Amino acid sequence: xxxxxxxxxxxxxxxxxxxxxxxxxxxxxxxxxxxxxxxxxxxxxxxxxxxxxxxxxxxxxxxxxxxxxxxxxxxxxxxxxxxxxxxxxxxxxxxxxxxxxxxxxxxxxxxxxxxxxxxxxxxxxxxxxxxxxxxxxxxxxxxxxxxxxxxxxxxxxxxxxxxxxxxxxxxxxxxxxxxxxxxxxxxxxxxxxxxxxxxxxxxxxxxxxxxxxxxxxxxxxxxxxxxxxxxxxxxxxxxxxxxxxxxxxxxxxxxxxxxxxxxxxxxxxxxxxxxxxxxxxxxxxxxxxxxxxxxxxxxxxxxxxxxxxxxxxxxxxxxxxxxxxxxxxxxxxxxxxxxxxxxxxx
Amino acid sequence: xxxxxxxxxxxxxxxxxxxxxxxxxxxxxxxxxxxxxxxxxxxxxxxxxxxxxxxxxxxxxxxxxxxxxxxxxxxxxxxxxxxxxxxxxxxxxxxxxxxxxxxxxxxxxxxxxxxxxxxxxxxxxxxxxxxxxxxxxxxxxxxxxxxxxxxxxxxxxxxxxxxxxxxxxxxxxxxxxxxxxxxxxxxxxxxxxxxxxxxxxxxxxxxxxxxxxxxxxxxxxxxxxxxxxxxxxxxxxxxxxxxxxxxxxxxxxxxxxxxxxxxxxxxxxxxxxxxxxxxxxxxxxxxxxxxxxxxxxxxxxxxxxxxxxxxxxxxxxxxx
Numbered sequence: 001x002x003x004x005x006x007x008x009x010x011x012x013x014x015x016x017x018x019x020x021x022x023x024x025x026x027x028x029x030x031x032x033x034x035x036x037x038x039x040x041x042x043x044x045x046x047x048x049x050x051x052x053x054x055x056x057x058x059x060x061x062x063x064x065x066x067x068x069x070x071x072x073x074x075x076x077x078x079x080x081x082x083x084x085x086x087x088x089x090x091x092x093x094x095x096x097x098x099x100x101x102x103x104x105x106x107x108x109x110x111x112x113x114x115x116x117x118x119x120x121x122x123x124x125x126x127x128x129x130x131x132x133x134x135x136x137x138x139x140x141x142x143x144x145x146x147x148x149x150x151x152x153x154x155x156x157x158x159x160x161x162x163x164x165x166x167x168x169x170x171x172x173x174x175x176x177x178x179x180x181x182x183x184x185x186x187x188x189x190x191x192x193x194x195x196x197x198x199x200x201x202x203x204x205x206x207x208x209x210x211x212x213x214x215x216x217x218x219x220x221x222x223x224x225x226x227x228x229x230x231x232x233x234x235x236x237x238x239x240x241x242x243x244x245x246x247x248x249x250x251x252x253x254x255x256x257x258x259x260x261x262x263x264x265x266x267x268x269x270x271x272x273x274x275x276x277x278x279x280x281x282x283x284x285x286x287x288x289x290x291x292x293x294x295x296x297x298x299x300x301x302x303x304x305x306x307x308x309x310x311x312x313x314x315x316x317x318x319x320x321x322x323x324x325x326x327x328x329x330x331x332x333x334x335x336x337x338x339x340x341x342x343x344x345x346x
Numbered sequence: 347x348x349x350x351x352x353x354x355x356x357x358x359x360x361x362x363x364x365x366x367x368x369x370x371x372x373x374x375x376x377x378x379x380x381x382x383x384x385x386x387x388x389x390x391x392x393x394x395x396x397x398x399x400x401x402x403x404x405x406x407x408x409x410x411x412x413x414x415x416x417x418x419x420x421x422x423x424x425x426x427x428x429x430x431x432x433x434x435x436x437x438x439x440x441x442x443x444x445x446x447x448x449x450x451x452x453x454x455x456x457x458x459x460x461x462x463x464x465x466x467x468x469x470x471x472x473x474x475x476x477x478x479x480x481x482x483x484x485x486x487x488x489x490x491x492x493x494x495x496x497x498x499x500x501x502x503x504x505x506x507x508x509x510x511x512x513x514x515x516x517x518x519x520x521x522x523x524x525x526x527x528x529x530x531x532x533x534x535x536x537x538x539x540x541x542x543x544x545x546x547x548x549x550x551x552x553x554x555x556x557x558x559x560x561x562x563x564x565x566x567x568x569x570x571x572x573x574x575x576x577x578x579x580x581x582x583x584x585x586x587x588x589x590x591x592x593x594x595x596x597x598x599x600x601x602x603x604x605x606x607x608x609x610x611x612x613x614x615x616x617x618x619x620x621x622x623x624x625x626x627x628x629x630x631x632x633x634x635x636x637x638x639x640x641x642x643x644x645x646x647x648x649x650x651x652x653x654x655x656x657x658x659x660x661x662x663x664x665x666x
Contacts, residue, residue: 028561029560038586045560048556048560160393162574250552252581253548255549258547299553303542303557303561306540307542309542309543312542
């Protein structure tokens with residue numbers, strides 16, 4: 001591969017950004033890439049970032065498909081909260097102290113609670129899909145309904161309280177390690193592999209792109225666009241549901257008010273940073289994952305650099321602004337032609 | 347037909363109003379009436395606050411007229427006006443916002459009904475509009491946390507403190523930080539080396555603490571602005587292979603149930619109480635106001651501090 005073809009590759013700029021952010025982290029914290037084994041698990045900044053980014057990566061993958069169909073789903077944060085609330089309330093668990101020995105009892109069997117939470121998340125997604133594909137509503141408006149109502153639903157489920165879970169096995173999803181690597185990353189990998197298979201080895205990827213580029217033409221060429229859109233939103237709900245399980249398990253409690261707050265925006269940002277156009281059509285799942293890692297690495301840098309909390313968001317916005325400028329093809333070509341002209345004159 | 351029905355309706359309404367007006371004046375001979383306009387039910391803390399006021403009124407034999415404003419100022423103003431119309435003995439309310447109360451409070455003053463503010467204060471040029479304000483002193487909570495640390499931290503050498511702040515710009519975050527800094531300044535070996543917001547949530551507290559632990563191997567103390575963030579941070583400290591409460595001393599604020607569970611497990615060293623249960627104290631003040639006693643403009647809620655050793659004993663008494 002020649003240099004220009006590498007530079008032209010659409011994952012080139014996202015990768016450069018991620019590398020730059022890592023370099024910033026290394027500059028301020030020399031042990032950034034250091035990994036060691038503690039308590040039989042890998043321990044280090046990189047693992048933290050991957051682990052923390054796992055829920056965002058999942059949500060953003062679902063979002064990528066929705067955006068590829070020329071849609072958008074702003075309700076994923078609310079779905080995260082609902083799924084978390086359902087699983088927390090169903091597992092619940094009570095701390096029983098008997099003769100100084102603490103033991104935990106679940107309200108419902110854990111597999112049942114997880115299936116129920118994912119089913120509710122699927123329903124949330126299908127509801128969005130039905131509004132978009134069935135009722136023909138604008139995606140942002142259709143999903144706005146659940147974004148607003150969803151937090152209320154989550155609060156209703158938890159009765160406005162923070163529900164703490166006392167049930168050890170459930171903690172594995174968000175805290176457990178398998179062969180030294182956080183379990184959440186296996187979930188991300190599994191979802192990614194399934195999606196890559198479906199979109200690259202079957203016609204599904206092509207169908208999604210076709211619907212995103214031109215829904216009418218897609219319908220005339222025999223794709224049932226409505227059913228496709230419905231299930232894409234449904235899938236997006238499920239990824240948000242899985243993210244909700246991981247977040248809830250990670251902090252061992254469900255907070256209807258704060259779980260997944262503003263996550264929809266981070267997910268959309270991850271998709272955009274990864275080079276998928278918000279106009280629909282072509283999409284890149286790997287790009288989205290890199291986008292999610294960029295966001296989490298940036299957040300991590302802000303925490304470890306000692307940025308005053310009052311200006312966290314300004315710093316974040318400035319970096320995102322710069323990244324978007326770098327990734328803008330028009331701006332790049334303007335800059336390149338300008339420098340080329342200067343080169344000619346001299 | 348229509349007309350007679352309307353007449354009937356108005357007769358019923360007049361009857362209801364008459365009985366409503368007659369009832370309190372009848373009851374007032376025996377007991378005091380307190381009209382209380384609550385903010386809403388936005389948090390666990392607030393729910394505990396409401397329950398405490400209702401229970402305390404019952405216990406003190408005070409008749410309580412309770413209104414929930416659903417976080418809207420106009421609802422609270424309406425409620426206060428209706429309390430004035432009903433001629434309650436004392437009006438209490440927890441102001442949703444700090445400004446815009448002058449007109450309605452002047453009406454209360456004109457009707458000679460004393461007003462007590464709870465939990466939050468208001469901005470006004472005329473302090474005769476309310477008798478007193480009862481609530482938590484966040485700065486004092488910060489000072490208590492700092493003082494406990496100065497008194498109880500024994501190890502030699504510099505003490506590196508990391509701080510998990512509450513939501514940026516919120517009164518508890520600003521004032522708890524202020525109080526804490528004020529006290530630890532007294533001893534130059536205590537230094538806050540890192541400070542970042544954890545938004546008062548467990549998830550953020552954990553995430554920020556993870557990053558702190560990686561960037562800085564020498565953390566001796568954690569000061570968290572609330573228990574939820576401390577609980578999140580405890581999980582991060584454990585994942586780093588350190589012992590929370592021993593390798594890193596943890597000081598936090600609120601004294602919620604979760605904090606007591608952590609203290610009983612030896613993972614949290616101390617929590618400063620931020621008490622929503624101001625009901626009993628409010629009822630005392632209502633009685634004193636009615637008896638014509640002079641009260642200070644600001645009364646702080648009685649708040650304790652609970653070190654780890656007292657946790658198991660205190661746990662069964664916790665209501666929030």
